Amino acid sequence: MVQINLPQNSKIKKGHYYKDKTGSKNLRKVNIYRWDPSTGENPRVDTYEVDMDNCPSKVLDLLNKIKNEIDPSIAYRRSCAHGVCGSCAMNMDGKNGLACTKPHSEIKGDINIYPLPHLKVLKDLIGDLSTLYKQYESVQPWLKTTKKSDDTEHHQTKEDRSKLDGLYECIMCACCSTSCPSYWWNGEKYLGPAVLLQAYRWIIDSRDEDRKERLKKVADELKLYRCHTIMNCTNACPKGLNPAKAIASIKKMLATG
């Protein structure tokens, strides 16, 4: 359901201000969403003054610098730092992306960092993605075939293989799903762009023998057709993929039979 306002316990309060102690002349203000489950207080936005002369180029570097040098209590997910694992997905400057691939020089003015939108916050920049993972599981993202091939590969023509381009690269970082207003309002039922792209990835796979069943399962007013082509997903994808197009392809397959 559409709920524009945040619930009472989610209203954001003004937080602490961490003044620069290095004496640097090249400072930037970084505003970061904070929520500590142990205090019982509302979330707040803390502001940090960061010395940019000694900071590498990406937003993740900036966060690491703050965590290492200013405030070790700040929590966020990160792992590979090369845009492959999808852990550091967050909302930077009003748009979802990976902190490890987003240069902070692209952001004008203060740098605002929030968790991925419309998720249950576990701590600071860490959102709860368990609903999304359950939905991912529901599309059964594995190869279904009766062919027995214990010792050889499942063969595929080059053309069939190329159909998976733009789909297999998805790292399930959830930037797209959490950018989608439809997913905000109907996240429990609507599968969202990330999961639908994955569903399409298996529907279109020539080696898979379960296409009809897969299509039947996804053909649902809420699961699929809550996509209204808002295109926030494609705008957000840090890998340059096109979930909106994948969803449209499913719709088209269903319409044309």
Next chain:
Amino acid sequence: MSENPLSPHIQIYNWHISSLVSISHRITGVINILMLSLLCFWVWALIFGNDNYQLIFKFFNSVFGKFFIISFIWSYSFQILSEIRHWFWDLGYGFELKTSKITGVLVILGSIFLTIILYSIRGFLF
């Protein structure tokens, strides 16, 4: 331990041309239904005589009435152009980021252009 908060969403998320056109498509859709109902009501009122015609005629020639007509023309122009964009999407075309951005801008500019054209030639139509 307290209940987990919900992370901010529409409050912090940037508007893109595509999301702006999308929400406008919905809003103009609702406006058009209301406006069409009003037009039907107008036609219905005409059955009951000349006085009603005069009243409506006066209304549409007032400043507010003109604002009303221009808004309606814009709302309709926008809806039609945006719907054409949706048709192409339904056929599977125009999903590339750049294309969707350009078509989005075209819908916005086109709706303004159509409004001006239609309003200026209204004398020939009615």
